[in-house]
Amino acid sequence: MNYETTIGLEVHVQLATRSKAFCGCANNFGAAPNAQTCPVCLGLPGSLPVLNQAAFELAVRTALALNCQITDRIQFDRKHYFYPDLPKAFQISQYDQPLSHDGHLDIPVQEQTKRVRIHRAHLEEDAGKLLHEAGDGASLVDFNRAGVPLLEIVSEPDLASPDEAFTYLTRLKLILQYLEVSSCDMEKGTLRCDANLSVRRQGEAALGSKVEIKNLNSFRHVRAALRYEQERQVAALQSGQRIAQETRLWDAALERTRPMRSKEEASDYRYFREPDLVPFSVSPETIGRVREGLPELPESRKARLMRDDRLSSYDADLVTSSRRLADLYEATVALHRQPKAVANYLISELLAYAHVRSLEIEAVAVEPAHLAQLLQLIEAGAISRPVAKNVFVEMIESRVPPGEIVTRKGLGQISDGAALEGIIAQVIAANAQTVADVRAGKASAFQFLIGQCMKATQGKANPQRVAEQLRQSLSQQTGGS
Amino acid sequence: MSRPLWALTAHELADALRQGQVRPREAVEAVLERWQSTNTLLHAYLGVNAEAVRARAERLASQAPQGKLFGVPVAIKDNICVRAEETTCASRILRGFRPPYHATVVERLEAEGAIILGRLNMDEFAFGSSTESSAHGVTRNPWDATRIPGGSSGGSAAAVAADSAFAALGSDTGGSIRQPAAMCGVVGLKPTYGRVSRYGLIAFASSLDQIGPLAKDVTDAALLLEVIAGYDPRDSTSAEVPVPPYRERLTQGLQGLRIGIPRECFVDGLDPEVRRAVEEAIKVLRQLGAACEPTSLPHAEYAVATYYILATAEASSNLARFDGVQYGWRNAAPRGSLLEMYQRTRAEGFGAEAKRRIMLGTYVLSHGYYDAYYARALKVRTLIKQDFDRAFERFDCLVTPTAPTPAFRFGEKLEDPLSMYLSDIYTISVNLAGIPGISVPCGFSKTGLPIGLQVLAAPFQEERLLRAAYAYEQATAWHTRQPEVAETTPSR
Helix, strand or coil, rough: CCCCEEEEEEEECCCCCEEECCCCCCCCCCCCCCCCCCCCCCCCCCCCCCHHHHHHHHHCCCCCCCCCCCCEEEECEEECCCCCCCCCCCCEEECCCCCCEEEEEEEEEEEEEEEEEEEEEEEEEEEEEEECCCCCCEEEEEECCCCEEEEEECCCCCCCCHHHHHHHHHHHHHHHHHHHHCCCEEEEEEEEEEEEEEEEEECCCCCCEEEEEECCCCCHHHHHHHHHHHHHHHHHHHHHCCCCCCEEEEEHHHHCCCCCCCCHCCCCCCCEEEECCCCCEHHHHHHHHHHHHHCCHHHHHHHHHHHHHHCHHHHHHHHHCCHHHHHHHHHHHHCCCHHHHHHHHHHHHHHHHHHHHHHHHHHHCCCCHHCCCCCCCCCCCCCCHHHHHHHHHHHHHCCCCCHHHHHHCCCCCCCHHHHHHHHHHHHHHHHHHHHHHCCCHHHHHHHHHHHCCCHHHHEEECCHHHHHHHHHHHHHHHCCC | CCCHHHHHHHHHHHHHCCCCCCCHHHHHHHHHHHHHHHHHHHEEEEEEEEHHHHHHHHHHHHCCCCCCCCCCEEEEECCCCCCCCCCCCCCCCCCCCCCCCCCHHHHHHHCCCEEEEECCCHHHCCCCCCCCCCCCCCCECCCCCCECCCCCHHHHHHHCCCCCCEEEEEEEECCCEEEEEEECCCEEEEEECCECCCEEEEECCCCCEEEEEECCCCCHHHHHHHHHEECCCCCCCCCCCCCCCCCHHHHHHHCEEEEEEEHCCCCCCCCCCHHHHHCCCCCCHHHHHCCCEEEEEHHHHHHHHHHHHHHHHHHHHHHHHCCCCCCCCCCCCCCCCHHHHHHHHHHHHHHHHHHHHHHHHHHHHCCCCCHHHHHHHHEEEEEEEEHHHHHHHHEEEEEEEEEEEEEECCCCCCCHHHHHHHHHCCCHHHHHHHEEEEEEEEEEECCCCEEEEEEEECCCCCCHHHHHHHHHHHHCCCCCCCCCCCCCCCCC
């Protein structure tokens, strides 16, 4: 019997505003506990919320990029539950009238484009954080995060596999980064995801019982948890069991999901309109203004680079896989009109640089002018590729222009015949056996000698010139004996 | 001056201070003395920080008189935040809570030179019409110490009536300024919703609450409103409507004013003495040139039921934050679970009426009941509002009794919440409609208890109702009658 999987995702994104959603406190990560609080975000008696216009506009910006409809009338609701990190014992959220609804996000699935519908995206406030590090059994509360604006993006159950869910999240994060609305850092919790999965027999009309999975701390965890949950449910159905509609927690260490204690689940949030915030209409002008401010999104940027710069689909995909990378690419190409060379260098060298150091591309500072100069130096033959690699690293870390690094360190490529001649002579003298092997027709031995020459010049020798001159020297010596 | 200093109205005192006839320290000492001699009996005040009050008076004395309330002591209901002063809403659950900030109204009073005098008793979280639900004990009516002062701003009304405050701030969610004002024989004004910032008012029902003055006469009410009204960016519900100079506009008279008398207010349950007093008052208004005609508010009968759904729903939400985590009362029994901490804290911290309202409100917002109660009540609220809209197309003001009876005895309605709730029958619809209302003294019962006349106007037409109330006040002498408060020497 075959089974179909249905997945929907709820993503919470912290919006990167300067201040919190309903007060003037700073919204940033890493301050001392409770340093960024005021009577409003502490929910002190008598305090009142006032909507941060910037948070609202970032939410609209995101909703528009996700092709959502913006609702006519913006209003907020209170969602009630008791927990020490929720200072008012209700969260300001949006219930029956979300800020936006009925959008979509296209994702690549097996060479095709799949349209995933967005059910709704709404604005709400984050809660504080409990700290259990006191050691005496007491818990402490840090309210720095309380009141930080969150956008909750809820997909329709349009995803058919854990891999599709992973792709959806990757694309969504990419768009959010292009929009510059969030740092999208799951480790810091600026992006969070809950997943809903159900399984049914192929061809069945009704969806299976929905299981919600929480505590997913990375996209890979989302995929692993969904895979686990899919298998668990299929196995249960195969053995004739029923799937309970429940919330389960992902245990990353044990790589399995387990039921959340029923107590952890609040059943009735007693939503009602937040009377402290006055409903308002969004003017078409505001929507128009926000729409005009939308950046080019990855999909269309990729298409443009393929068309205008003749990049391959593969290269264009990689170059646009981060807004930062794509911006760097375009700024460099503007200075050095060799798109393919720029793309190659970014893909091979910059991605490798970041990967080796486990850095996000966003964390690597590269000046377009420096990169353009480096590529010009390579193309002019002024430095060798191996030297260029080192100059690239130094240029990133010191922010010194590559030309200056090359001059100061004397890294210019040695193409001068006279200079190379002495080095080649030394190498031939020191490697008599290898020279003999070359003469016996062993090609790898010739490469070894080139390598020795490069080593002797710390990579500065022009490899092509070395090869030519070495071949000459060897034939001269043969001829001469 | 023949009268003792504490007997002056706020505007008389303000004039004397401005002209240098009285020094701030003298005003403060006079009212502190009056507070000390009356509070043992009346218990209008929960606390007076005499040291801070004197220090503020000294600071002001070193300045040139500046501001509309320069040197005038004003007392504050215990649900309005005063920085660093314990503010408890007369509830055990807020014991020890000292707000780190001033309510906007307190800032505005101080900016006009007022001296914040002390915190006034009230029904716990403003839940009540008698000030009997205070966790700190009852306040007594200065006109008859065996009777309630009304509520929930009973401390504010009693203090002003007994001259232990020159003026006071209260809050009004369903009549909590106007009803005690009527029962204590003072003036009480509930402004239009959005006229006065609620920032720093500990919320009971956010869509109904307004802060307003309780005062010795209409001029004082106008003066205080001028000071506290106006847009506040910290309160999204406050309105960007200019504040007129209310005091200057008091004397325009009643000639040509159209006054509507809602029939629904003169039905069963209205005390005959109150009815007679209000009818007499209407005659006076006519004599002053107003055109008084009957009108109708057809949905008025649903106001109390609607109110107790909406107000308790909001209250259950607003009071959810009192959970023992950050401030106030906490039962920290060892080895209890978090849930037990919440349960014990709230069981011990809230009084009976607060619990009743939290339960009612929780119920009407619960899944499966929301549509039948809360959503329906919202619709009725709209109908009630439309009643008033229609009435104000024809009339400048409406006039009704403020409360159906004069002050009742302690305990009389405590065990019968429904009859207590009916005490606000004439005031509640005003909050539901968001319009302004004022109560002015309009007579006394045979037993010497004050009776109040309520005047209503369209949103942001406080000027109109103050003008009507002022003309009435000038034509009558009710406001000049003073209660004989038995003075006692405080125990310490």
